Amino acid sequence: MTTKKTALAVPLAAALLAVAGTTTAAAPAAARTTPWHSAWGASPQAPTHTDWFPNWSEEGFRNQSVRQVVRAGAEGTELRVRLTNAYGKTPLRITGATVARSAGGAAVLPGSVRTLRFGGAATAAVPAGATLASDAVALPVKAFEQVTVTLWFQGPTGPATFHNVAMGTSYRAAGDHLRDTSGNAFSAPGDQSFSWYHLAGIDVKGGVRGRAVVTFGDSLTDGFGATPGTDRRYPDALADRLAGQGRPRAVLNAGIAGNKVLNDSPCFGESALHRFRRDALGRPDTGTVIVLQGTNDIIQPDMPQDRCTAGPRATAQEIIAGHRELIREARRSGVRILGGTLPPYGDAAYWNPAAEAVRNEVNTWIRTSGSYDGVVDFDRAVADPEHPQKLKAELAFADRLHLNDAGYRAMAGAVDPDSL
Structure with a gap:
């Protein structure tokens, strides 16, 4: 697939789902020998x-x-x-x-x-x-x-x-x-x-632990909507949960608010395709990556356009092709990769039926294609069962696009520890 590189950014409500970086080579996980974790x-x-x-x-x-x-x-x-x-x-x-x-x-x-x-x-x-x-x-x-x-x-x-x-x-x-x-x-x-x-x-050394889990995504991974200064993002909640189960391991946050799978942004970083090797695979001990990416590719074309949000409208098949490339990169590095379904945002300002159809098509592929090594169904963990295009009211941040502390705990609860 030919990667599109265009400017994009996001106003407050939806701009906050993003990521950035430059590309650096990552050695296969199995080949790395380092005392650092x-x-x-x-x-x-x-x-x-x-x-x-x-x-x-x-x-x-x-x-x-x-x-x-x-x-x-x-x-x-x-x-x-x-x-x-x-x-x-x-x-x-x-x-x-x-x-x-x-x-x-x-x-x-x-x-x-x-x-x-x-x-x-x-x-x-x-x-x-x-x-x-x-x-x-x-x-x-x-x-x-x-x-x-x-x-x-x-x-x-x-x-x-x-x-x-x-x-x-x-x-x-x-x-x-x-x-x-x-x-x-x-x-x-x-x-x-x-x-x-x-x-x-x-990095630390001298302790005992398994390989790190890297959570790779946009503002839903970055933690916008959580209480500031309290470490209540979903990766933090996942680390707390694993430790509470006697399975402690580092959970690293590689989210960038506003980030897209396919297109770079002057405000929200390089695309997932361009930064994945550095931000997800380029750690000393990455064992598993959880990918939660695609919401900004869907939502930003329906927002007011400026230097941050500008970019072409992405189809479900284009987003899926981007996910397939991330999977190939992870497998070349010997890293396990899990796909996270995209949570709903039906009460957010920029929701529309056409965009919802794209989200559902991407989520169906993540759940059923077998392309990922495993699936984390964030969507079903936080969606209102009676209105699946919307977040549960008690889990939603004020913009109805991001989660609150309870919502990020629910996302962490969707991860099966045995899948890591």
């Missing part, structure tokens, strides 16, 4: 301005410390931090970096601050288009413990590679605050953001 990750996006999620990506940073808090999804005796300059045009110069245990907000626990080094040096330059991992740090972490990464940029960074919809708060402050334990320096108005910057992942 994924504990957290985010899919990078090119710098862009969006009215619905303002961010600092276009301006970047200069003489500023950026403090970011994430939830580690796996335990380990050591960790490393991976930084990304995937969309940078020049090397990204890191003047200093630290990692610590979170004490809530921008504060960190005294005694837990560790300097990050890169090849033994406290400074680093991440080449344009590249990712750089820190040296191992002796900071033991537990699964679901919050970890804080602070980066100090003394010189100008230029526009920043970032992840727009973090559903958590990042902080910035003028000057070097790498080792501050209080969050006072980061409390000025305008110095909080709902995005992550230059942060690609956290």
Whole structure:
């Protein structure tokens, strides 16, 4: 199939189903030998301005410390931090970096601050288009413990590679605050953001776990609609559920709000086809990928058109052809791949019968074709049985397109642990 590359974006309600990235080769899972296991990750996006999620990506940073808090999804005796300059045009110069245990907000626990080094040096330059991992740090972490990464940029960074919809708060402050334990320096108005910057992942070693599950998708995976700052996205709920059943493993979120299967967007990242090898297969220990993609291909042509949402209307067969290519990529890398059915959005502003027919055709193929290694029926888990084109009212976010906390728990409950 010839992949279409066009601009696309999305206003608040539906724009939030997206993903971004550049393509990098991924070695077959069976051939990888590394002591590192994924504990957290985010899919990078090119710098862009969006009215619905303002961010600092276009301006970047200069003489500023950026403090970011994430939830580690796996335990380990050591960790490393991976930084990304995937969309940078020049090397990204890191003047200093630290990692610590979170004490809530921008504060960190005294005694837990560790300097990050890169090849033994406290400074680093991440080449344009590249990712750089820190040296191992002796900071033991537990699964679901919050970890804080602070980066100090003394010189100008230029526009920043970032992840727009973090559903958590990042902080910035003028000057070097790498080792501050209080969050006072980061409390000025305008110095909080709902995005992550230059942060690609956290890996751990020394713990015992199975291969990671990568949840690959759009804003339904990214978690828009969940309570901010509480880690209640569906991948978080799935990790909690597996741990509660005595089957703990890292569940990594590779969602990008607004993302499409077939077309790139200046606002919502490269298409699933273009970013899959990097964001889903390019982890140190991917074992299973759960794909939930296609809603934006269906819904965005019915939204007001701008630089973000622009793009051709996709047929069910074109979306299915895109899914088939993702399946082929996963199998070439020895990774198990599950297909998630597309949840309904019948009460959303841009629903129409023709688009519903496309959604149903795609879902029927996912359920019945046998193309995927297994099926996660998100649609039936959250749909109103009496009105299957709509979400259950008690699970729906206000826009009736996304889910609330209970809805994301229901999505996690649709995953059969034995299928992973």
